[in-house]
Amino acid sequence: xxxxxxxxxxxxxxxxxxxxxxxxxxxxxxxxxxxxxxxxxxxxxxxxxxxxxxxxxxxxxxxxxxxxxxxxxxxxxxxxxxxxxxxxxxxxxxxxxxxxxxxxxxxxxxxxxxxxxxxxxxxxxxxxxxxxxxxxxxxxxxxxxxxxxxxxxxxxxxxxxxxxxxxxxxxxxxxxxxxxxxxxxxxxxxxxxxxxxxxxxxxxxxxxxxxxxxxxxxxxxxxxxxxxxxxxxxxxxxxxxxxxxxxxxxxxxxxxxxxxxxxxxxxxxxxxxxxxxxxxxxxxxxxxxxxxxxxxxxxxxxxxxxxxxxxxxxxxxxxxxxxxxxxxxxxxxxxxxxxxxxxxxxxxxxxxxxxxxxxxxx
Numbered sequence: 503x504x505x506x507x508x509x510x511x512x513x514x515x516x517x518x519x520x521x522x523x524x525x526x527x528x529x530x531x532x533x534x535x536x537x538x539x540x541x542x543x544x545x546x547x548x549x550x551x552x553x554x555x556x557x558x559x560x561x562x563x564x565x566x567x568x569x570x571x572x573x574x575x576x577x578x579x580x581x582x583x584x585x586x587x588x589x590x591x592x593x594x595x596x597x598x599x600x601x602x603x604x605x606x607x608x609x610x611x612x613x614x615x616x617x618x619x620x621x622x623x624x625x626x627x628x629x630x631x632x633x634x635x636x637x638x639x640x641x642x643x644x645x646x647x648x649x650x651x652x653x654x655x656x657x658x659x660x661x662x663x664x665x666x667x668x669x670x671x672x673x674x675x676x677x678x679x680x681x682x683x684x685x686x687x688x689x690x691x692x693x694x695x696x697x698x699x700x701x702x703x704x705x706x707x708x709x710x711x712x713x714x715x716x717x718x719x720x721x722x723x724x725x726x727x728x729x730x731x732x733x734x735x736x737x738x739x740x741x742x743x744x745x746x747x748x749x750x751x752x753x754x755x756x757x758x759x760x761x762x763x764x765x766x767x768x769x770x771x772x773x774x775x776x777x778x779x780x781x782x783x784x785x786x787x788x789x790x791x792x793x794x795x796x797x798x799x800x801x802x803x804x805x806x807x808x809x810x811x812x813x814x815x816x817x818x819x820x821x822x823x824x825x826x827x828x829x830x831x832x833x834x835x836x837x838x839x840x841x842x843x844x845x846x847x848x849x850x851x852x853x854x855x856x857x858x859x860x861x862x863x864x
Contacts, residue, residue: 739802
């Protein structure tokens with residue numbers, strides 16, 4: 503993340519007096535105070551701040567997610583959004599390698615094998631997936647599910663492909679209908695990943711009878727740090743992060759990780775990460791600390807600019823999905839540090855009501 507702040511360092515040229523200035527002009531228009539009511543069902547969004555499961559101790563096992571999955575299923579979301587970059591955005595970033603080569607390598611799947619199997623590039627596969635879903639039968643055949651899984655892979659939507667794979671009986675998870683042996687092996691291997699997009703989102707979507715998940719992450723604000731500034735930028739941000747709030751958050755994780763083996767051990771982590779006081783703790787340890795770090799280049803301010811831009815675009819992607827079918831219940835699963843920004847920005851939307859995660863996770 504640090505390496506992507508470099509192009510923003512010019513923000514540091516702003517004067518220190520400007521940073522210390524008062525609040526200045528305040529607009530009189532407050533969209534968050536102008537909520538509906540809509541003519542039909544409201545849009546409800548439950549933001550679930552998640553640990554990255556890949557970072558949990560070795561004592562983590564997928565079965566520990568069952569208490570969480572049961573509570574989320576009982577809430578009955580009709581759409582699930584995940585912290586993943588869409589195939590269409592990856593296709594865009596691949597066309598701009600000077601800026602996004604690192605991001606493509608980190609966040610985008612190689613769609614070459616699926617394109618070879620289906621004959622579809624990323625834009626064509628996305629269009630084909632939408633065409634298939636528009637005429638999707640109530641009881642699709644195994645062949646139709648395999649075909650849609652192959653198309654989702656070609657579209658760069660691997661988590662949606664997994665939803666179709668999970669909805670197939672194990673005996674029907676075979677190489678056919680556009681799925682090559684290589685793609686089957688890829689799907690089977692991905693099912694074993696310690697990834698909340700797989701073990702929570704795709705798993706829950708399949709259980710609820712959904713046909714896809716929505717990739718709403720955004721990395722178009724990424725940019726490489728100039729080589730000459732990498733060391734200084736890294737040191738400035740690391741120094742900002744070395745603070746009592748960061749240490750307190752790390753200390754709070756120790757007993758939570760130690761209790762993973764208990765029946766509700768992982769649920770306790772989710773409850774803690776979604777608690778009301780977690781938002782300010784995350785801010786003070788990370789973004790608030792970076793905002794005031796004193797480097798002349800304004801490395802911290804550049805990082806915060808990247809972070810705010812990313813979250814704004816992620817929320818815009820969520821709002822786009824909600825606008826396609828008003829009256830939706832959406833579960834938005836995202837890394838816990840994103841949750842307060844998601845909720846703050848989503849709350850500004852006229853036709854959207856937030857759901858308290860604490861009520862769902864009890």
